[in-house]
Amino acid sequence: MTEETGTTGEAGTTGTTGEAGTTGPDDAVGQRVQRLRRARGLTQRALAEPVCTAAYVSTLEAGRANPSEAVLRHLAERLGVGYDELATGRPAHLATELNLALTEAQGALATGDVEEAADRFADVLERAARHDLPAVRPAALLGLGECALESGRLADARRHFEAVEQLRGDQPLPRRAAAVRGRAVAHLLAGELRYACYLLETEIDRLNAAGLHDPDALLLLYSAVIGPYMDMGAHARAAQAAELALALAPTATDPALVAHLHRSVARTLIAEGRTAEADASLAKAQELYRRLRLTGDLAKCHWMRGYVHAQADDLDRAEQSLRTARDLLASRRAELLIHQVDVELADVLRRRGSHRAAEDLLTGLLARTGPDPADPAGPGAAPELGAVHAGAAHRLLGLLAEDRDDPAAAEEHYVRALSLLERAGAAGDLADLCRLFGDLLRRTGRTELALDVYRTGLGHRAAPGTTTLGPAPAAPPFAAGLPFTGGPGAENRA
Template identity: 65%
Template sequence: MAATSRATTDGDEAPGRTDPEREEAQGAPAAIGRRVRRLRKERELTQRQLAEPAYTAAYVSTLEAGKVRPSEAALRHIAERLGVAHEELATGRPTHIATALRMELADAQRTLAVEDAADARAAYEQVLGRAEEYGLTQERAAALVGLGECALETGDLAEALARFEAAEHALADEPLPVRARAVRGRAVAHFLAGELRYSCYLLESAIDELNMSGLHDPGALLQLYTASIAPYMDMGAHARAAQAAELALALVPQVSDPALVATMHRAVARTLLAEGRVDAAQASLARAAELYQQLQIRTELAHCHWMRGYVWAQHDDLVRAETELRTAHSMLVSKRAALYVSQVEVELADVLRRRGKPAEAAELLESLLAGLQPGRGAVHAGGAHRLLGLIAETAGDAEAAELHYATALSLLEQTGAAGDLADICRLLGDLLRSEGRTEAALNAYRTGLGHRAEPGTTTLGPAPARPPFGPWA
């Protein structure tokens, strides 16, 4: 969860306090009295020197003992005599601290974009500690979200969830547009953990709340619609993915953040490819890559190379596919983006297998699975076992192939990835049929057909409502 907060210089910090409680404590008479006494002694002033000409030494003594709450006039007089800002004396919060922390947050975000997530994490931790020290809710929440994004990049999904949940809790009294980034982060963490249905539920609930409550924030909606595309696609809910892409594209003219727009173009490319619109998908990826290049966001740029590799692989241009995937892999390794590295390795291994390099592909997949911790990416762990099953089956090792297919099926059943499940059932059925195990093969095919019947059933309710603005309004 959140980093342990540091004690304030006045020693009036208590573990577990909420931000309003902390702010009240910092403005309490005892805390103000301690600040006045500390600052007076630092400036080598007597109580009489601090009090004159408007107040008495006895009043300053009573104030420093925390027995009286100073009036605004008294605070301003004492602050002037001490040479500090009135706000700093009243709250213990240095002037312009919020502005300074926002600048540090921007620097940390840039570090995460172009350098190592560990360096960004250290920067966010520092901001978090200072934001907690001074009771700055917005800056604290932003630091928690940043730490969640660092954890996503390194593949620590449990920490990512804890950070995003803490950010949502900190912003509980804020409107949903302010919480949208934390909600999106939590949904992405659940998606990467293989909890596709719950990821969709979180995003759909937030989208409906925005659209039905009059909180029509285009940037927040763009984040949520964009994040929903990947889990929809993996669940086989292509119609909902296409609708989310359509709505996201319509929001772009109202959004000024180029990073959000670039992420949208990258996500939409997947729906275009599923519709067979390869040229449009390539154009969307090119636009995303151009924006990421301008913004110097290396992880997302690597995702564009990854997606290009996927497009080339789908069209059997395996040489180009391998080049793009190796580029993406190299960039993600340099960023130590462990979970994304694993995902790219599954795609790369498939290309290597199809290029007649099964031993290299198998070595890559075995290494991937050995380093993949439980709870980190059931979808691509299942994909890795599927490929190992194909390699084993091609080599004539039916027993190993069946084991890998069964393992993949077990992993993917936890996720609801309908298309992948149906494919695994088909492969397993074909293998069993080739061995003369007809009844077992039929059971595998029936299971696959059952999963094929599920696409679109992502939540217990209907698809999210459309925003009450745009070309459909």
């Protein structure tokens, strides 16, 4: 009798029939058994006994048998591997290793090494797909989406976040909140303010309608929607979202979310002229980010504090804060965010009399946002990409042109800014721009045209946000009776 023959009758050894409920033999299991057996120098008989026969091992390796759990556990022990590794092909402790790799990738992203983080997330994604670990893939895709946002690759970011939403489509709604927020931010950075609001409001309504009181998910979404509301001039709606988010904060479990909230709330306080309270809110966020070592978010706090100092005419501190923010963002190669800081810094430089430095900063910004032939989906591929800060750059260049008594150049920049901001729907910025443009036209003797521009500005100022946004999201169940007191900080005014 050769090694490939033997008797029947052992558990799980009769032909190709497996255990009850199985659908047929698995070729991959047999291939793994054969590879591991040969690597260890074992014969089929030595591997099989005493649980099964050499003939059965031969049948299994040929892909014509579906072994029982008992047989697989015996073979795994003889081969020196774990049962799961033999049954699925996944290396032992793979899930633990991938979760650790995710943590390391998130740490690299937090400390500013975006390229390293993206490589790590991509490696986790590839290994999870190769070994069929669907539970790990959404976290890796979320990380890749955040890396793409940092790098200004908005189309890639949207694609990654959409993939997460699809993978988690049958899971509870709070599991999708981070992906929806990420996709909304990508549209916001592309100048698509209305759509960003729509995405966030729709998800907030779904969560509240389902009665899913998940403080972290709701806090993430309410904090995220404040930015597009402010850019659209819907200040009352932004203040209401901030108030609801503040009510959620004590029950949140993630300190980073609380820090994001304080940073978002500061925007509503700035709009109300409450700069001291805004600075205090930013200081809270800054301390949390410093403790959590989130350098990208820390940079955004420096940026916003620079704006607050500028509003208070403390231009020295404003410039210092903005340059600190720019340096931190440059170390992360966060190009889109650098553009926004450059606009604020150029405004401060202009107010300090450094007109040439301000103009160089703005023209450099606009040159960097031009189309890249090698990357059709990259920055500049569509006029809406970065429309809000590109429009702000042209507005400032118009002011600089007026400062040097060049009304023709000023008009050209104002027209370009008007086009960009109209596409983005940035109502508050549009109203201010129309005032500047109307004043220029009036000074150059074109009174009728100036009146038309003023009327356009008044239209945006009269009802900011109401012509572009639907009904506000319903308040969460816990806040159904919460009175709207006019925005955050009411507790400080009481």
